[in-house]
Amino acid sequence: MPEGDTVFRQAAQLHRALTGHRLKSCDLRVPDYATVDLTGHRIDDVTAHGKYLLIHTGGMIIRSHLKMDGVWHLYPLADGTPRWRRPGHTARCILSTAEHQAVGFALGELVVFPAMELSQQQSHLGPDLLGADWDPQEAVRRLRSRPERPIGLAVLDQRYLAGIGNVYRNEICFLHGVHPATPVAEVVDLPGIVDTAHRLLQVNRLRSRRVTTGSATAAVRSWVYGRDGQLCLRCRGRIHRAELGEEQDRRRGRTDRIIFFCPHCQPQT
Numbered sequence: 001m002p003e004g005d006t007v008f009r010q011a012a013q014l015h016r017a018l019t020g021h022r023l024k025s026c027d028l029r030v031p032d033y034a035t036v037d038l039t040g041h042r043i044d045d046v047t048a049h050g051k052y053l054l055i056h057t058g059g060m061i062i063r064s065h066l067k068m069d070g071v072w073h074l075y076p077l078a079d080g081t082p083r084w085r086r087p088g089h090t091a092r093c094i095l096s097t098a099e100h101q102a103v104g105f106a107l108g109e110l111v112v113f114p115a116m117e118l119s120q121q122q123s124h125l126g127p128d129l130l131g132a133d134w135d136p137q138e139a140v141r142r143l144r145s146r147p148e149r150p151i152g153l154a155v156l157d158q159r160y161l162a163g164i165g166n167v168y169r170n171e172i173c174f175l176h177g178v179h180p181a182t183p184v185a186e187v188v189d190l191p192g193i194v195d196t197a198h199r200l201l202q203v204n205r206l207r208s209r210r211v212t213t214g215s216a217t218a219a220v221r222s223w224v225y226g227r228d229g230q231l232c233l234r235c236r237g238r239i240h241r242a243e244l245g246e247e248q249d250r251r252r253g254r255t256d257r258i259i260f261f262c263p264h265c266q267p268q269t
């Protein structure tokens with residue numbers, strides 16, 4: 001699942017290829033913006049903020065969110081029309097310069113707004129774990145604003161801190177020996193959890209494969225995420241899988257309600 005580090009890496013790749021180049025074509029395949037055409041404008045920057053990818057061009061910002069299945073691919077145009085690696089009908093945004101074509105497939109959200117509205121459009125987000133202005137104290141303060149909320153849900157809330165998805169929330173809880181259902185008020189080292197989240201995203205932001213254990217071996221790249229039924233790397237007990245979500249998550253069929261944990265290393269209080 002795309003998390004803040006994935007978006008950061010895709011933004012960095014698009015930035016290297018597109019920034020400074022003019023758009024030869026601009027095709028937005030969502031009804032609200034089908035008539036928006038930024039052809040001829042120079043791409044000024046490509047940035048990430050939490051789980052959003054922002055393309056700055058022509059005084060406007062094209063903002064996308066990958067949600068569950070979205071991805072940006074970059075294709076060189078030197079060899080003619082590229083062969084896409086995803087089905088054409090899932091393409092939502094196609095931006096071409098003289099040398100590259102960037103295609104956003106299955107984007108969970110695509111909006112276009114004037115650059116001057118950026119701070120207003122992003123005002124719902126908490127401190128960005130990978131942002132230059134990362135503010136851990138503010139993230140802790142926001143997490144504590146609802147002390148009764150389970151920590152495993154609070155850290156996913158992008159209004160508190162931006163960038164954590166289901167992989168990191170499970171890994172962070174394991175690393176701190178905290179069951180994801182533990183209320184925020186009962187978490188002893190909340191600043192430590194926030195700091196761990198920051199460090200994990202930082203070290204993974206430019207890696208092609210996410211690693212939280214320090215081992216690049218496929219079977220043990222994570223402590224608990226996706227390892228239900230397998231042995232805990234610390235205590236050799238079995239990793240469990242359960243659901244943790246709020247009612248609206250259940251109704252939407254969201255898969256990020258699945259939690260992974262070791263009952264021995266993360267006892268439920």
Ligand SMILES: [Zn+2]
Pocket residue numbers: 232233234235236237262263264265266
């Ligand atoms: Zn364990």
